[in-house]
Amino acid sequence: MVISPVHYIALPLFAAFLMPLLAKVNRELVKIIPGVVLVYLSVVSVILMQQVVNTGQPIVETLAGWQAPWGINLVFSQFTGFLVSLMTFMATLIWVFSYRFKKVDNEPALKYYILFMMLVTGSVGVVLTGDIFNMFVFMEITAIASYSLTSFYRDRDGAEAGFKYLLIGSLASTFMLLAILLLYTQVGTLNMAMIAERMHTVPTGMKVTILILFVTGLGIEAEMFPLNGWAPDAYSQSPSPVGATFAALVVKAGVYSLIRVIFTLFDIQGAYQYLIVMGIITLVIAEFAAMKQTNLKRMLAYSSIGQMGFVLIAFGIGTKEAVFGALFLMFNHAVIKSLLFMSGSFFVYNSTSKEINGLSGIGKKFPYMGFLFSLGAFAIVGLPPFSGFWSKLYILIAAADESMLALVAIILMVSIVEIVYYFRVVAKLYFGKPTDEEVVHKPTFGGYFSMTVLAAVILVVGFYPDLITGFLHRAADTLLDKGAYISNVLGH
């Protein structure tokens, strides 16, 4: 059985269909299967990435034996491969963290683990597929899994957050369906490479309408400004491993689909300016909202939306350097934000109130967790020795090269806002007077392991960024090289 990109989807589905039966045999098995599947997929990622990097050619896998434009195909190139491998590694770490997670054990664990695995498969599917309607189906899989996971806990108002997310998510999928339909009438095919090739035949009026529908629909998934009201509730009400998965995987898939549509399918210049403007609005509003938050997890949620706005700005600049910076920021955001969510969750569980000022002095009683959280905070703000610094630096350089000085000013101003609200929390952790509560919820060995690995990655990439910069440059070139994508997939 030669290793091929379809394993990312066929295997988790096989495991998901098998799990209800295994649950009858023994409950423990059900919790282990996602881990086994994700570890195997991480190995597959390493093998496939090696193959792609050595040959320089993307792996285009046709399904059901029909060549590219007629059937559905999966594209595992430098760019999509990077995203898929990042998602799989992060999902494995999050699974290790959530394996013996206290809050999840007493609920119906079987459903949790199936939904979690499908959330990962859906996000990976969105990135891998080369067919526009197939991307819609995988987005629906991710969406339904996240609606149910958001409303997983009984005691919190998860159901409200779930319903609000579902409502806005349904509107997003309606816009996407309309856009796909219009695109099909103009171009006659659903394969993304063929669409990109034939896009010049579409009249501009129709092209702009289709782009608006796409950007509105996908903007909701990528948490762009106008319709991202669902995100803070979804992040804070869902179990914290799921919050970390949202930050590390689901929002990446949303941003990927937006970028794939704007960079590869359409060739309208106005889209880049639109990305920059919406990115700035999302960044500024999310960061200021984060400053006002008193609930730790909502603050992290708003900060995550802000980071996504920053990624959109970087993609909006559109030069090779800027896209490289954007990919680096996506990598950092996935690693650092998951660490913050994981360590943050243990503060929240140990303090009676979820509010930030309820956490005073917990850093002294929980030193290692306090260290991890502060490390994450310093990294995301972009202080020099950590990995967050490099991605922010590269994007600023790219913006400066394009002489967008106003943009540089805005980014620096927002960074100051970030520093304010993150250091406020860190200060509270260490210098607040400690409350008398005993530390009850200790993370499991798995929790410590995955958080330590994330911290190590932040430090290593911080000191030796060129470990992955060369690799990211090639990924950025693959994304920008539209002609190569078309010729590889269609094979002429």
Next chain:
Amino acid sequence: MKKAFIILLLVVVGWVLADTFSQITFGESRLGDVKQPETVGAYYLNNTVEKLSVANVITAIVVNYRGFDTLGEVTVLFLAASGLASILYRRKEKGEHDVMILKNSSQLLQTGAKLIFPAILVLGAYVFIHGHLTPGGGFQGGAIIASGFLLMFMAYKDYHVSHNVLTWVESVAGIVFVSVGIWGLISGATFLENVLGTGTLNDLISGGVIPLIYIAVGFKVAAELTGVLETLLNFKTEK
């Protein structure tokens, strides 16, 4: 004020849609020449009979050309069923038992249900077995069978489909679907490839793997929709 803003928004959306769809003339063929297929639709119309010898082109598309979509689609239904169960999950204190929320039905409905129920099952089975010949297929057949079970739920207050059987049918059908895909992969071809011989057009055993997949989908959809109904129906727990 809010309503005025919404009305304005609706007018704008309506105008944009109307203007866009006015450029797409209704009833005009956009397939291009079917013999030298340029568009995907024309290709399918041209090649389904020779390559797959399946009469129903839509079944060929849903199961073979775009079989990956259907795999994702079946997962969406699977997730909806398990998501529903996790959302409506209630830990039952001792002494509590699930009670059907529908009241007892009239004599007429009960005898009628007893007569019609087997017929609906046969119709549902017919629809998804002949998926590749006549209109219909896995989804439609499964939905018809589920509405058959619905009739029995309505007629008999304490009619229960054992949750065990439903889970078994659902999982086995899902595994059959994925393993047929993996079978294609193992036999050197691609995932979900039609590895069986495709037989002659318009007789029952034709189209190779396609009928097998659609029968598996039919069982899975029937089990899932009945599960969804069962979860929603017997929800009120009383002492």
Next chain:
Amino acid sequence: MVFNVIFFSLLAIIILAAAIYAVVQKDLLYAVIATGVISLVLSIYFFIMQAPDVALTEAAIGIALTTIIFVITIRNTSRREDEIPVDKEPDRGDEK
């Protein structure tokens, strides 16, 4: 040809009327039945436009199953749209 025009415009009128009725009606049970009518007319539309597969799907799923899960939801929640909140002790279920 004249028959086509009459039939199509009749369908259009019925489906839009049912949609408006479904939105305006305060009693949710009648609103849900109107949704069933919308699915029925939709199924006829699909049948006329040479899409038998989809007509069967819309009939089986749209009319039968969607309507029944709406009715079950109304059975579990309130039937009137303008209901006055019942002030019995909210059922906290198994909340800790």
Next chain:
Amino acid sequence: MDPIIYNKIITVGVYGSAIGLILIGLYAVLVKKHLTKIVIGLSIIDSGVHLLFIAVGFIKGGTAPIFSPKGIELVNGGAQMVDPVPQALVLTAIVIGFGVTAVALSLVIRLYRHHNTARIDHIKSLKW
């Protein structure tokens, strides 16, 4: 009345009802307060989109894309078959729509159980 007018009426009839469904559904989702009514709005929007899918794939005087013995006869007689791809997509979209509606209604039931009311304005934390 010559056929041009007929085609115009049928076109306005089909596209008009589809876009009308989408607008009415959107109105219900944005304005109505009762959760079940909002989910009804969502399902109406879905119906509108599905009708658009099929309307776009329809070809005047075409036959259903099924090569039954009668179908082959018609095709040899020069009839053009309707575009099958939008129909295959709608098949998936209808079942996805049902899945999302089922999850939405289960959330409505749980919200009602939790707050004893199914109206958005009465559920405080669901600020709009």
